[in-house]
Amino acid sequence: MTTHSATLREEIEEMIAVGELKPGQHLDETELAARFGVSRTPVRETLIQLASMGLVVIRPRRGAIVAELGPQQLVEMFEVMSELEATCGRLAARRMTREEQQSLLAAHQACLDARDAQEPDVYYYKNELFHEAIYAGSHNQFLIEQTRNLYRRLRPYRRLQLRVRDRLHNSYHEHDGVVQAIVSGDGELAAHLLREHVMIQGQRFSDLMASLPQLRQGAA
CATH class of the missing domain: 1.20.120.530 (GntR ligand-binding domain-like)
Structure with a gap:
């Protein structure tokens, strides 16, 4: 994992944990890239990593959403x-x-x-x-x-x-x-x-x- 992706993972984990990114919310790669001042590649790496942890769900052709964890x-x-x-x-x-x-x-x-x-x-x-x-x-x-x-x-x-x-x-x-x-x-x-x-x-x-x-x- 790149340094960008490792840092982004922690940032987005925190946003999910405190509810800034809400369960079911769509995660737009372009918006996240602009927010953190990076390209879409580390954002995509981060979302894949978060999906492997169960915090994000990646849907074919529809993009990623925050996992709904009640x-x-x-x-x-x-x-x-x-x-x-x-x-x-x-x-x-x-x-x-x-x-x-x-x-x-x-x-x-x-x-x-x-x-x-x-x-x-x-x-x-x-x-x-x-x-x-x-x-x-x-x-x-x-x-x-x-x-x-x-x-x-x-x-x-x-x-x-x-x-x-x-x-x-x-x-x-x-x-x-x-x-x-x-x-x-x-x-x-x-x-x-x-x-x-x-x-x-x-x-x-x-x-x-x-x-x-x-x-x-x-x-x-």
């Missing part, structure tokens, strides 16, 4: 995500090498630094590395691929979650328990904590949904 679908996808990550954590607690544990601890420290700086977007990228360290520690390539695929599809929503009040602090605190469980080899506890960490339900889901109008204004 609240119920989000809940269902996070439910599956929580089980995949729980399995990664359970296996990582049994299989991680000492070097991999050190990588996990380093990622955890980087999350702490971002939390203390109150930088939710920086925290998000460090958070990605944290979760990726757990996936790698599972030593199950098929599981890693499936988990990454769903992570990419939920990426905009996981990033927005971190902007909800107190979520940075709570996320780091939850990470801390996961790290301790994995390093001590307690697979069942690691699985339980990761399941609770990822699953978005009840108050957490309500907080995220309630924040969307404010986030939409911020993206305007």
